[in-house]
Amino acid sequence: MAFAAFGSNANPVEQAPRRKSWIAWVLLVPGLAYLALFFLTPFVSLILTSFQEPVEFGDVGQFQAAFKWENYTAVIQQYWPHFLRAFGYAIAATFFALLISYPLAYFIGVKARRWPLLQALMLTLVIAPFFISFLLRTLAWKQLMSDDAPLVTALKQLTILPADGHLTGTAFSVIFGLTYNFIPFMTLPIYTTLERLDTRYIEAGSDLYASPATTFWKVTVPLSMPGIVSGTLLTFIPASGDYINASASFLGSAQTQMVGNVIEANFLGLLNYPAASALSVLLMAIILVIVAVYVKRSGTEDLL
Amino acid sequence: MGAGAFAEAGADLELVGISKRFPGFTAIEDLDLRIPAGSFFALLGPSGCGKTTTLRLVAGLEQPTAGRILIGGKDVTNVKSFKRPVNTVFQSYALFPHMTVIENVAFGLRRRAIKDPVAKAHEALRLVELDHLASRKPQQLSGGQQQRVALARAVVNRPALLLLDEPLGALDLKLRRQMQLELKSIQTEVGLTFLHVTHDQEEAMTMADTVAVMNKGEIEQMGAPEELYELPRTAFVANFLGQSNLFTGDVTSSTGTSIVVVVAGIKLEVPKERAQRHTGQVTIGVRPEKLILHTSAPTVTPGTNTLGPGRVTDVSFSGVSTQYQIAIPGIGLITVFAQNMVFGPVVNVGAEAWVAWTVDHGFGLLDEPEHTPKFSADTDTAAIAMQTRRELLAEIEDD
Numbered sequence: 001m002a003f004a005a006f007g008s009n010a011n012p013v014e015q016a017p018r019r020k021s022w023i024a025w026v027l028l029v030p031g032l033a034y035l036a037l038f039f040l041t042p043f044v045s046l047i048l049t050s051f052q053e054p055v056e057f058g059d060v061g062q063f064q065a066a067f068k069w070e071n072y073t074a075v076i077q078q079y080w081p082h083f084l085r086a087f088g089y090a091i092a093a094t095f096f097a098l099l100i101s102y103p104l105a106y107f108i109g110v111k112a113r114r115w116p117l118l119q120a121l122m123l124t125l126v127i128a129p130f131f132i133s134f135l136l137r138t139l140a141w142k143q144l145m146s147d148d149a150p151l152v153t154a155l156k157q158l159t160i161l162p163a164d165g166h167l168t169g170t171a172f173s174v175i176f177g178l179t180y181n182f183i184p185f186m187t188l189p190i191y192t193t194l195e196r197l198d199t200r201y202i203e204a205g206s207d208l209y210a211s212p213a214t215t216f217w218k219v220t221v222p223l224s225m226p227g228i229v230s231g232t233l234l235t236f237i238p239a240s241g242d243y244i245n246a247s248a249s250f251l252g253s254a255q256t257q258m259v260g261n262v263i264e265a266n267f268l269g270l271l272n273y274p275a276a277s278a279l280s281v282l283l284m285a286i287i288l289v290i291v292a293v294y295v296k297r298s299g300t301e302d303l304l
Numbered sequence: 305m306g307a308g309a310f311a312e313a314g315a316d317l318e319l320v321g322i323s324k325r326f327p328g329f330t331a332i333e334d335l336d337l338r339i340p341a342g343s344f345f346a347l348l349g350p351s352g353c354g355k356t357t358t359l360r361l362v363a364g365l366e367q368p369t370a371g372r373i374l375i376g377g378k379d380v381t382n383v384k385s386f387k388r389p390v391n392t393v394f395q396s397y398a399l400f401p402h403m404t405v406i407e408n409v410a411f412g413l414r415r416r417a418i419k420d421p422v423a424k425a426h427e428a429l430r431l432v433e434l435d436h437l438a439s440r441k442p443q444q445l446s447g448g449q450q451q452r453v454a455l456a457r458a459v460v461n462r463p464a465l466l467l468l469d470e471p472l473g474a475l476d477l478k479l480r481r482q483m484q485l486e487l488k489s490i491q492t493e494v495g496l497t498f499l500h501v502t503h504d505q506e507e508a509m510t511m512a513d514t515v516a517v518m519n520k521g522e523i524e525q526m527g528a529p530e531e532l533y534e535l536p537r538t539a540f541v542a543n544f545l546g547q548s549n550l551f552t553g554d555v556t557s558s559t560g561t562s563i564v565v566v567v568a569g570i571k572l573e574v575p576k577e578r579a580q581r582h583t584g585q586v587t588i589g590v591r592p593e594k595l596i597l598h599t600s601a602p603t604v605t606p607g608t609n610t611l612g613p614g615r616v617t618d619v620s621f622s623g624v625s626t627q628y629q630i631a632i633p634g635i636g637l638i639t640v641f642a643q644n645m646v647f648g649p650v651v652n653v654g655a656e657a658w659v660a661w662t663v664d665h666g667f668g669l670l671d672e673p674e675h676t677p678k679f680s681a682d683t684d685t686a687a688i689a690m691q692t693r694r695e696l697l698a699e700i701e702d703d
Contacts, residue, residue, distance in 0.1 A: 198398075200394065200396055200398045201398055201400060201401075203365050203385075203394075203398065204392075204394060204398035204399075204400070205386075205400075205411075206364075206365070206384075206385045206386045207363055207365070207385060207386070207390070207391060207392045207394075208386075208391065208411050208412035208415060208457070208461070209386050209387075209412050209415040209416050209461070210386055210411070210415045211386055212386075214415060215386075218411075219400060222402040223400075223401070223402055225402075
């Protein structure tokens with residue numbers, strides 16, 4: 001306001017920042033429009049659908065607007081094992097992916113620092129599977145683990161697998177498939193934090209009487225927490241909604257169906273849209289709660 | 305040292321025939337060093353002289369290519385760093401960013417299962433006057449505060465040997481003085497052995513009992529600070545530790561107590577006991593503050609060396625003293641520090657001047673003359689700059 005005293009000179013000075021923020025808003029419009037059109041609208045429609053009831057004497061797949069909240073209790077009663085399986089498999093796959101990815105990321109990001117060429121080569125190898133379709137890769141694993149494949153015959157001969165045992169269609173193959181498919185999503189974020197890890201902290205730990213193992217748990221792991229959190233989220237969230245690996249046409253069977261599979265069946269097979277929508281909303285809500293608790297507990301706010 | 309106990313006293317450190325080679329270069333060559341328990345030892349040298357590598361070898365962060373390291377008489381060459389009774393104050397501080405200040409300080413205590421780690425950590429923080437910031441994260445502190453936390457984190461463990469890697473580099477002058485005194489008092493109070501690596505000669509001289517000047521992976525000279533300063537043995541020490549005026553000439557004669565060196569036709573006397581070599585071509589020197597500036601030709605008296613006449617080329621006032629540069633034909637530039645006993649400089653640029661010093665203040669160096677630059681690089685560049693300035697001034701006057 002005091003600038004007004006200086007006359008016309010003050011005006012451009014005052015307006016400059018305002019014009020800038022106006023441009024920022026304009027640039028946001030396409031993104032916001034996209035979100036509104038392709039996320040918010042379907043989401044609202046999904047919630048509305050989840051409360052619909054069947055049309056009396058109508059065809060299969062004919063529903064009308066209602067507030068039938070019983071849809072939710074019904075799907076929970078009917079499909080709770082699928083929810084348990086989905087989160088069980090997703091947690092297991094996240095755990096195994098972390099177990100495999102952390103040492104891999106540590107090697108590429110810390111040990112291989114002296115050889116940039118090796119680093120680049122290994123990173124390329126981590127990303128290489130993306131060049132082939134996700135479905136093809138999962139189908140390839142189905143072939144490799146099929147009953148007449150050398151792997152299964154060998155395991156049977158070693159009596160690790162009973163004579164009538166299978167690999168495909170079991171919880172093992174589903175978790176295996178999920179782990180395999182999500183390893184790059186786990187490795188890359190962990191790699192980016194470890195790549196920036198200052199090894200002088202490790203030296204300081206060693207100087208302060210911490211054994212290599214203690215230094216790893218007290219210094220290296222806490223410092224790579226941001227990578228671990230984003231890697232586990234990038235694995236856990238899509239894995240718990242996944243319906244490819246657990247589907248009977250890929251690595252699963254009727255006994256390994258996850259929530260994703262029953263949502264697919266209800267939408268496309270049974271044409272029970274309210275049930276499918278209620279399942280989707282529930283899945284989303286549960287993931288949101290789990291992730292919120294996880295991020296809060298991991299205490300990475302000031303590291304992120 | 306065992307778990308749950310502090311070191312009773314400092315331990316002595318012994319390096320025997322230590323060499324460290326990295327692919328492509330040798331950092332340290334056949335180094336022998338003995339640091340007695342309870343002493344404050346400074347390794348002084350320019351960057352790249354191998355002093356930090358020596359420190360890392362003692363800490364166990366590097367393995368020597370050859371040689372043995374003994375701490376308190378025990379061979380620790382193959383002992384892992386986390387089992388050595390040694391703590392380091394790192395140049396980069398290396399404070400754990402995910403821990404609070406107090407947790408950083410208590411880290412070493414917890415690892416050794418010492419009772420009351422938090423209380424002891426608070427005590428250490430009080431020592432460096434930072435207890436009020438105990439719950440902050442390191443990145444919320446200033447550089448100087450971080451350095452003091454790093455010091456507390458090392459000292460709190462009461463190691464037999466404390467390694468300091470240029471720990472006062474980021475502090476301003478006042479805090480630096482304060483920390484120097486504090487470090488010194490901690491050292492005498494606890495009786496720990498301190499190994500201090502620095503490139504700051506003033507810091508090394510004010511704090512350490514013994515200073516070792518390191519150059520190109522070798523120790524050039526070792527001794528008490530005043531001994532090193534008064535009687536440097538090599539040109540490197542003479543110029544790295546303070547400033548020196550150096551002259552090279554042949555020894556023409558010698559009396560019972562001193563040798564006579566002829567430099568550009570002028571006879572200069574140096575006591576035999578202060579000269580490393582007594583025959584052939586030798587380099588002798590004298591400290592700038594030992595020189596007396598004369599504005600008229602001084603009467604030649606025995607026991608005094610005189611140079612001159614020369615011209616004063618530069619006068620710079622620095623408070624307690626004034627620094628004069630005097631160009632003497634055939635010899636070059638001579639630096640004189642004169643105490644400011646009166647207001648302002650005694651002579652001005654362009655004045656004719658003589659310098660004289662007592663024979664007993666001179667020293668003779670060990671260096672082979674072919675390895676010794678006649679004048680140190682610094683005075684050389686100063687001479688070139690002075691020459692350029694004179695030429696420029698002459699040009700301006702012509703116009």
